[in-house]
Amino acid sequence: MAMKGRVVKLAKDKGFGFIQSNDHDMDLLFRYSDVVGISFRELGIKDLVQFDVKDTDEGEKAVDVTLVKKYEEEDDFDAISKYAMM
Numbered sequence: 355m356a357m358k359g360r361v362v363k364l365a366k367d368k369g370f371g372f373i374q375s376n377d378h379d380m381d382l383l384f385r386y387s388d389v390v391g392i393s394f395r396e397l398g399i400k401d402l403v404q405f406d407v408k409d410t411d412e413g414e415k416a417v418d419v420t421l422v423k424k425y426e427e428e429d430d431f432d433a434i435s436k437y438a439m440m
Contacts, residue, residue, distance in 0.1 A: 358422060361401045369394065373403060373416050382407065384416040391420050400425035 359375030359382070371394075372381040384405065386394035397403070402423040405416040 356404050356406055356418075358402060358404050359416075360425075361397055361399055361403060364397060364399060366395055371397065373405060373419070378407075378414070380414075382414060382416040383412070384419050388415070388417045389419045397421065398425055 357375050357377050359373040359377075362372050362374040362381055364371040369386040371384055373384060374381050382405070388405075389397065401421060402425070403416075403419050404422050405419040407414050408417045
């Protein structure tokens with residue numbers, strides 16, 4: 355089942371990163387080879403991604419990572435303004 359989350363850390367020189375998802379207690383590791391449809395180097399911090407979770411010897415990790423939406427600073431403003439209107 356595909357999940358969504360945000361990229362929270364990237365080590366582009368080492369070829370891995372982490373995704374934060376509301377469905378998991380811990381951030382999920384992903385590697386450059388797990389990214390589909392775009393280059394690993396095109397991903398940025400706070401980008402919205404979709405992914406599957408796979409159990410490995412190292413624990414759960416994100417696989418089949420695809421970009422849903424590039425992060426834009428307006429995204430933070432929209433989220434804040436939605437809560438302010440409540």
